[in-house]
Amino acid sequence: MADKERFPLCESCAERQGDQAEFSPARGEDCFICRGLTSRFPDIERSVVRRAKGYQFRTFSIGVIVPRGIQEREDQLRSDLKIRGRETIKTQLSRGISDMLRRQMKRKVDRQHPDITILVDLQRDALVVTAKSLFVYGRYTKPPGVSQRRELCERCKGRGCQECQSGYKKGVSVEEILEDRLGRILHSTKARFTWLGSEDPESTVFPPGRPFIAEVKDPRRREVPPRLAARTGRGMIRVTGLKVLRGKPTAIPxxxxxxxxxxxxxxxxxxxxxxxxxxxxxxxxxxxxxxxxxxxxxxxxxxxxxxxxxxxxxxxxxxxxxxxxxxxxxxxxxxxxxxxxxxxxxxxxxxxxxxxxxxxxxxxx
Ligand SMILES: [Zn+2]
Ligand SMILES: [Zn+2]
The missing domain is CATH 3.30.70.3190 (Alpha-Beta Plaits)
Structure with missing residues (x-):
């Protein structure tokens, strides 16, 4: 038993080692393993829930990175005392967060294809939430004078110059307008398009329109309206049949x-x-x-x-x-x-x- 007294542990860290709670009690920074980290867990859990509330999602997964030294000290203690322990400090925190998301938001864990991935990086003191891409299908119609794709600026070839600012040629494109509109609806800043064929900028595309698929990256929302319309200065671009596909298409028609x-x-x-x-x-x-x-x-x-x-x-x-x-x-x-x-x-x-x-x-x- 004297062995265990060599390791002053906070309540939370002692509990993780199993029921032989005979470590000398410590508080905050005096804890041999966490140096006070576990006392921050309730705050961390609350801030994860706050961030998650900014996303529309049904499933999630959690990753935790703990500061260097913590896992090593816990491993050393367990090997010295020849105990297996209940769980690691990482699983303790991710379990705490999962419980909270389940209870307060009724969301489920999915380790394979979660809607959002939450990374709690305590090494760098960062909380990173990433949403799974959303694949959206629709059909667009367009007036003449609007190109389908955004084209690279001829002067700078996409690097960005004084003239274009963005790297892209000035002028309207279906791609640019849809990226912007879908971005506002789904709270995303980036989309990649796959078109079922193409036409010229001078072509009119009549209803019911040309099909496309947009991969909307890191969206905070996961629902789209059935249609949308945007003014271009040359006429309207309209999209109908808008819907969320059930995943990433591996083959398109x-x-x-x-x-x-x-x-x-x-x-x-x-x-x-x-x-x-x-x-x-x-x-x-x-x-x-x-x-x-x-x-x-x-x-x-x-x-x-x-x-x-x-x-x-x-x-x-x-x-x-x-x-x-x-x-x-x-x-x-x-x-x-x-x-x-x-x-x-x-x-x-x-x-x-x-x-x-x-x-x-x-x-x-
Ligand atoms: Zn501790
Ligand atoms: Zn340019």
Missing amino acids: SFTFRTRAFIQPESRIEGFPAGLAKAMKGAPIQFRNNKGKTVHKKVYSVKIGRRGAGLVADIKLDGGLPVKRLISGGSVSLSLAELLKTPLSCQRFDILRVWESGSFKFGKI
Whole structure:
């Protein structure tokens, strides 16, 4: 028994060692193990709950880092006295916090995929709360003059200069506007987008719009409204069908779309060859993608007519087929220019409709 008296311990540290409470009692800094740390635990627990209340979450996990020396002294004491002890100082604190979050906020522990991760770093005296990314699905429509993605500033290539401040080209993009709007709704500052295809800045995207997925990082809220709208100065961007996906998608659906292309022929076209629409419909279209790989896709229907000196074509086709090159040719075959045997240029194309084929796949939750 005299052995134990060599270690003055505070009440909390003695209790952790088991029921042989025969250590010489100490207070605050005199405790051999914690040097007064455990007396701060109730305060720490309360401040964690205060911080957690700033987040919308159902599940959490807790990590604790204790100042250097504490765990070592507890290990040394246990090995000297040949006792196993009940728990470590780390588990004592994380249990205290868990109990409080469970009781006061009715939240549950999930060590695999928690909504929020709480790190209590007593070495650096920091409390870090991180929320699991939220994957949000929606469809956007846009007016001409708004680009889909934010583009890097040409002058500084994204490093940020006097002109751009941000590293990005001035002008409106769906990406920028949605990041801002979703950021306000979900209390986040960063989102990453995956688009089901793209169009030109000059294209109009009509309802029901083009699907996208946004990974919203470190969100304090986890619910979205079904729709939103934002003014751009050029017209509205609208999002519908907004919803939270159940996790990170591991596969996204392929898609087909209908476009309306406005075409300028180099010379006047007297008559359309018979069977033009038929020739293209269902024909395998071969083209080189940005990575230099040859890809095969399909066109499902073509309707072509005159419009002033130009042509207008409604085409239903596979996602990923470049509309402008499908018309003008060059690295895309069959093209409309090939069929009409005259050079064509596509001046603008709008997105009339996008269909998803297939569904999202998710990893294990
Ligand atoms: Zn102690
Ligand atoms: Zn710049």
